[in-house]
Amino acid sequence: MTTPQIRIIDGDTVTDRDMNAEEITAYEIMQDEVNALAEAQAAKAVARQIVLDRLGITAEEAQLLLGGI
Amino acid sequence: MMIYETDTDKVAVYDSSAWVYKTGTTAPAAPVTPGVVRVGGGTLSGSATTFSNVFSATYDAYQIVFSNLVGSVATVSLLLTFGSTTTGYYGGFIGVANNGTVSGYGLNNGSSINRGIRARTTGGGTVVNVQNPFLTLRTFFQVSGIDSNTAGGADNAIGAGFVDDSTSYTAFTITSSGGTCTGTVNIYGYALS
Numbered sequence: 001m002t003t004p005q006i007r008i009i010d011g012d013t014v015t016d017r018d019m020n021a022e023e024i025t026a027y028e029i030m031q032d033e034v035n036a037l038a039e040a041q042a043a044k045a046v047a048r049q050i051v052l053d054r055l056g057i058t059a060e061e062a063q064l065l066l067g068g069i
Numbered sequence: 070m071m072i073y074e075t076d077t078d079k080v081a082v083y084d085s086s087a088w089v090y091k092t093g094t095t096a097p098a099a100p101v102t103p104g105v106v107r108v109g110g111g112t113l114s115g116s117a118t119t120f121s122n123v124f125s126a127t128y129d130a131y132q133i134v135f136s137n138l139v140g141s142v143a144t145v146s147l148l149l150t151f152g153s154t155t156t157g158y159y160g161g162f163i164g165v166a167n168n169g170t171v172s173g174y175g176l177n178n179g180s181s182i183n184r185g186i187r188a189r190t191t192g193g194g195t196v197v198n199v200q201n202p203f204l205t206l207r208t209f210f211q212v213s214g215i216d217s218n219t220a221g222g223a224d225n226a227i228g229a230g231f232v233d234d235s236t237s238y239t240a241f242t243i244t245s246s247g248g249t250c251t252g253t254v255n256i257y258g259y260a261l262s
Contacts, residue, residue, distance in 0.1 A: 005115030006242075010122055016114060026155045026180075027117065027244060030148045033180045034246040063170060 103262050105132060110255035113138075117244040120256060124202040124239050128258030131202065133241075135195040135214070135254055138188035142248035144216065144224070145188045148181035149197065151208055151238040155180040160230015162212070167219065176230050181244065185212035185226035188250045192217045202238040207231045 003018040004027055019027060052062060070083040081088040108131070109123035124131065138147070158179040164172045174184050186195045195214025202208045208231060215225035243254065 004117065007111075007114040007118040009109070009111040009118065009120050011109070014111060019117070022153065023117070026150070026153060029155045029180045030150070030183070030244055031246055034146060034148065034183060037183065059170070060168075066171075 103260050105257040106260055108256050108258045110253070113243060113245075113250055113252045113254060115245075116249060117242055118254070119240055119242040120254065121240045123241070123256045124199075125258075126203055127261075129201060129204065129261065130259040131199045132257045132259070133197040133199065133254060134257070135186060135193075135197075135252055138186075138193040138195070138216070138250055138252035140188035140190055140193070140216075140245075140248050140250050143189060144218075145248040145250045146183060146246040147186035147188065147195075147250060148183050148244045148246055149186060149210075150181045150242050150244065151202060151232055152236060152240055154232060154234065154236060154238075157233040158182055158230060159233055160210070160228055162226045162228030164224070164226045166224070174226070174228070176228075178233075182210060182212060182230065183246075185214040185228055186243070187214060187216040187224055187226075188252065189216045189218060189224075193252075202241075205235045205237050207233060207235060208238065 004024065005016060006019045006023055008015040008017070048059075052059060055062075057065075071080060072088075073080050077090075080091045082091060083089075106128075108125075108128070109120050111118070111120070135147070138145075156178065158176055158181055160176040160182075162174040162176065162184040164174065164184075166172075176183065182197070186197070187193050193214065193216035195212065197214075198211045200209045209229070210231065211227075211229045213227045218224040
């Protein structure tokens, strides 16, 4: 696996290098959280569609009920 | 008559026969020009870009402007972290898609500011305002951003939050998620008056 690259900008000095161990740990924590968030959103979308199907209305009609413009 | 000597940083008063230096006097504070002052910036590259030494005692509040954000894949989220802190980000965001669909997103002890800074292959832009990053107080932020989605997704977002610690930060990092991103970041300090 390729080591993620990081750019450090300090004033006019720009340094491009491989992430160090601490930076990779932080990078992985954030990536894991974003992936979990995406999975949760996808699951919520499926659940929303199940409810809409049960009610027999479209997403647009549901938005009208909820006050969407 | 009274003068201020810039070479000695002393105030002198003429007492009708000689100049008498006043002890305990200090130089007057340099005048502060109201407005915003650019304190740093540059172009994004790779998986992450750190902007070092941009927060200081000179300013309490900052504006970070993201321009011409172009992702390597359809949608790239950019995650903002202060210093090396990857915990304790709290807040909430609202996204309104161009079809009117409203979505809410909570940020509950998150690892970054993970909403509102996004890019597509066709572009994106965001403004983030930050208060107190250098002070040993909680850092507060407000985000307003959008990418160039025309398909009805909730890809715009406004939101606000804070970092639940009192760390003094001098730097922040932008990390790409789901691809890489190019673009320009400019950081401005709001001059104290």
